[in-house]
Amino acid sequence: MTFFEQQHQARQETKKLVFLFALAVIAIVLAVNLAMALLWNFKFGGHHEVLRSYPKGFFAINTLITLALIGGGTLIQTFNLRDGGDAVALMAGGRLISPATGDLQERRLLNVVEEMALASGIACPKVYLLEHEDAINAFAAGYNQNEAVVAVTRGTLNRLTRDELQGVVGHEFSHILNGDMRLNVHLIGVLFGIQMIAGFGQQLMNFGRFSSSSRDDKGPPWQLVMLFAGLALFVVGYIGIFFGRLIKSAVSRQREFLADASAVQFTRNPEGIGGALRKIGGLTDGNRIGSQIDHQNAEQLSHLFLGSVRPNLLDGWFATHPPLTERLQRIYGRSMGPLEAPELPQPLADNTARLADLPFAAAGFASAVTPSQLPSSVSTVAATPTLEFGNSSSRSPLSPQLDGAVRDSAGACAVVYALLLGEGAERETQLALLKKEAPQQAALTSFLAETIVQLPLSARLPLVDLAAPALRQLPQAARDRLLAIVEQLIAADSRITLAEFVLQTILTRRLAPRAGRLVPIRFNRLSDLRNDIALLLSLVAHVAVPSTCADVVATRLAAFLRGAQACPELQLAAQDYCDGASLSFPRVRQALDNANQLAPLAKPQLIKALLAAAEDGKPLEITSADILRAICAGIEAPIPPAVAATYQAYPWQFDN
Structure with missing residues (x-):
C-alpha cells in the first residue's frame, strides 16, 4: 500500500x-x-x-x-x-538529543536516523530520548x-x-x-x-x-x-x-x-x-x-x-x-x-574525541571562530573521530567541518548561506550582506562554501535534510530571520536561479511559522487545479531539457506532453504549455500551495505526471531530481524512488 x-x-x-x-x-x-x-x-x-x-x-x-x-x-x-x-x-x-551530542550511544542513534532520512528523501527528524x-x-x-x-x-x-x-x-x-x-x-x-x-x-x-x-x-x-x-x-x-x-x-x-x-x-x-x-x-x-x-x-x-x-x-x-x-x-x-x-557493553570511548570538544561543535560553533582563527582551527580537526561500537567502525562521509556544522544551529545556518553563495562580484555582495546581517557566521559561511563546492551536486541538497534538526531547534524568530537573510542573498544579483528556488522552497516549507501545521484539503481532483498542474509540468519540462539541447523548444514541449498524457482527465494540449518567459517563481509557489491542498489520492497521479515529463528513458539528471524534490517538499509527499536513486549515488553511510 x-x-x-x-x-x-x-x-x-x-x-x-x-x-x-x-x-x-x-x-x-x-x-x-x-x-x-x-x-x-x-x-x-x-x-x-x-x-x-x-x-x-x-x-x-x-x-x-x-x-x-x-x-x-x-x-x-x-x-x-x-x-x-x-x-x-x-x-x-x-529529552531532545542535541544533533551535536558527544554521547556515543546517542550519536549512534542519530546516525541511524540520518541514514534513514537521507535514503527516504525527507527532513531528518528530531530525536528524543525517554x-x-x-x-x-x-x-x-x-x-x-x-x-x-x-x-x-x-x-x-x-x-x-x-x-x-x-x-x-x-x-x-x-x-x-x-x-x-x-x-x-x-x-x-x-x-x-x-x-x-x-x-x-x-x-x-x-x-x-x-x-x-x-x-x-x-x-x-x-x-x-x-x-x-x-x-x-x-x-x-x-x-x-x-x-x-x-x-x-x-x-x-x-x-x-x-x-x-x-x-x-x-x-x-x-x-x-x-x-x-x-x-x-x-x-x-x-x-x-x-x-x-x-x-x-x-x-x-x-x-x-x-x-x-x-x-x-x-x-x-x-x-x-x-x-x-x-x-x-x-x-x-x-x-x-x-x-x-x-x-x-558501552561503546568504546577510550582515546576517542567527543564531538562536543571539536572547535566547530556545540555552542561554541559560530562564536568561537573568527576570520583570523579559522585556518588554525580547521587544521585541528583534520580527521573525524572514529566512533567505535564493538569491533566495527566507520567514518562520516562529510568533512569534519561540515559534519560538525550541520549538527549545530548556528553552523546549520552557515551551511544554508554557503549553499547560496555565488561567484565573483555576486559573492562579494553576498558576503558583505552577511557581515552586516549575520556577522558571527560570515567567515564560517565563506569557509564552508569552499568545502561544499568540492562535493558532487547530488550531495549538496541532502545537507539541508541533515541540518533540519539543528535548524528546527531555532526559535521561530530566528527561523524567520534565517529565511529573511536567505531571501536577501538570493536577491543579491536581482535574479533567482533554479537552485536558489529549490533551496528556498524546501526551507520555507520546513521552517516558516505554519510549517508542520495541518493543511486543509480543498481540492479533490486534479481537474480542480488544471492551470496549476500545467504550470508545474511546464517547469519540470523546462528544467529537464537543457537549453543546449538541439531543437530545445520542441523537445521541451514533447516532455510537457509526456507528462500531460499521464493525466488524461486534464485534457492538456500544446497550447497549455508555459514557455520560459511565462514561468515565474511566484506563480510556481502559488501552484505548489494549491497542490498541497489536494486530496491524498490525487497527489500520486501528479507526481507520476511530473516524473513522466522529467524522464526520457534514462536516469534523472541532478537538476531534474532537485526540482522534483522541491515539488515533493512543497506538497508534503515522499520523493519517488527514481528521485531518491539520484542522491543515493553519494555514500551516505555513517558510523556504526
Whole structure:
C-alpha cells in the first residue's frame, strides 16, 4: 500500500473514529445521567415526602456539563498538541538529543536516523530520548513527514545492536512515510476528551474528602454525596477508557503489521526489527512486559509506541498492538522464540574525541571562530573521530567541518548561506550582506562554501535534510530571520536561479511559522487545479531539457506532453504549455500551495505526471531530481524512488 493510499485510508479510519467517538459520548452521557439520577434519589428520595420529579432541566444540565467536559478536553488537548511531534515527545517525558551530542550511544542513534532520512528523501527528524524507561520501545509523532520526531527509550539504546536499532528506526519511519502520524496525534486529543470524566470524578472525590461534613435534614451529608458522585463519575469514566482502547485497536493494529514489513524492506534485514521484537519478548516476565512504559501518560499515548506499553485486562480484541508471536510469524514466516536482552557493553570511548570538544561543535560553533582563527582551527580537526561500537567502525562521509556544522544551529545556518553563495562580484555582495546581517557566521559561511563546492551536486541538497534538526531547534524568530537573510542573498544579483528556488522552497516549507501545521484539503481532483498542474509540468519540462539541447523548444514541449498524457482527465494540449518567459517563481509557489491542498489520492497521479515529463528513458539528471524534490517538499509527499536513486549515488553511510 502506498503513502497516498495510506493517507486515504487514514481519512476513512477517521470516519470510523468519529463514529466510535460519537458512540462513546452517547454511552458516557447516558451513564452520567443514570449516576446523577441515583445520587439524587440517594440524597433526597429517602424521606417523608415521595419524590415526584427531578428538578426542571436536571438531565439537560447533566448532559451539557458532560458534553462540555468532553468537548473542552478534546479542544484543549488538541491545542496543546498544536506543535505536533515535539509536544507529544515532551508529553511522554522525552529529552531532545542535541544533533551535536558527544554521547556515543546517542550519536549512534542519530546516525541511524540520518541514514534513514537521507535514503527516504525527507527532513531528518528530531530525536528524543525517554531517559528513565528501561524497556525497549519507540514511537514517531508529528503532523507531517517534515516535522516528525522519533523517540526511543534508554533501554532501546542499552539493549539493541545497531542492526536491531536500525530495524526499530525503520519501523518508525514507516509510520512517518505511510501517513500514520497525523491520525495518531488526533487520536490523543479525542481520547483525552472522552476520558476526562474519570479525571473530573477524581476531583469530586478529593473535594468531598476534604470538605466539611455538615448535614442537613434532607438526607446524607454533602461530603458523602460528593464522594459517591466522584466515585460514580470515576467509574463512568472507564467507559471512556474502554472506548479509547476500542478506538485504538480499530485504527492501529494493522498499521503495526505494515510498519514491521516496511522495516524489513527498508533495512533488507528481518533480523533487525525481528531481533528487537524477540528481545521485547525476552524481557517479559509475569508482572512486566519488555516494552512497558512507566510514564503517567503511557496509556494515553499507547497507540503510538512500537510495543504494548502496559499489560491490560482488555488485551485481545481491544489490544492496541498485535501479539508478539503473530508479528514475529509474519516477519520470519515461522514461529520464533524470545531472545535474552541484557544491557550491551558501552561503546568504546577510550582515546576517542567527543564531538562536543571539536572547535566547530556545540555552542561554541559560530562564536568561537573568527576570520583570523579559522585556518588554525580547521587544521585541528583534520580527521573525524572514529566512533567505535564493538569491533566495527566507520567514518562520516562529510568533512569534519561540515559534519560538525550541520549538527549545530548556528553552523546549520552557515551551511544554508554557503549553499547560496555565488561567484565573483555576486559573492562579494553576498558576503558583505552577511557581515552586516549575520556577522558571527560570515567567515564560517565563506569557509564552508569552499568545502561544499568540492562535493558532487547530488550531495549538496541532502545537507539541508541533515541540518533540519539543528535548524528546527531555532526559535521561530530566528527561523524567520534565517529565511529573511536567505531571501536577501538570493536577491543579491536581482535574479533567482533554479537552485536558489529549490533551496528556498524546501526551507520555507520546513521552517516558516505554519510549517508542520495541518493543511486543509480543498481540492479533490486534479481537474480542480488544471492551470496549476500545467504550470508545474511546464517547469519540470523546462528544467529537464537543457537549453543546449538541439531543437530545445520542441523537445521541451514533447516532455510537457509526456507528462500531460499521464493525466488524461486534464485534457492538456500544446497550447497549455508555459514557455520560459511565462514561468515565474511566484506563480510556481502559488501552484505548489494549491497542490498541497489536494486530496491524498490525487497527489500520486501528479507526481507520476511530473516524473513522466522529467524522464526520457534514462536516469534523472541532478537538476531534474532537485526540482522534483522541491515539488515533493512543497506538497508534503515522499520523493519517488527514481528521485531518491539520484542522491543515493553519494555514500551516505555513517558510523556504526
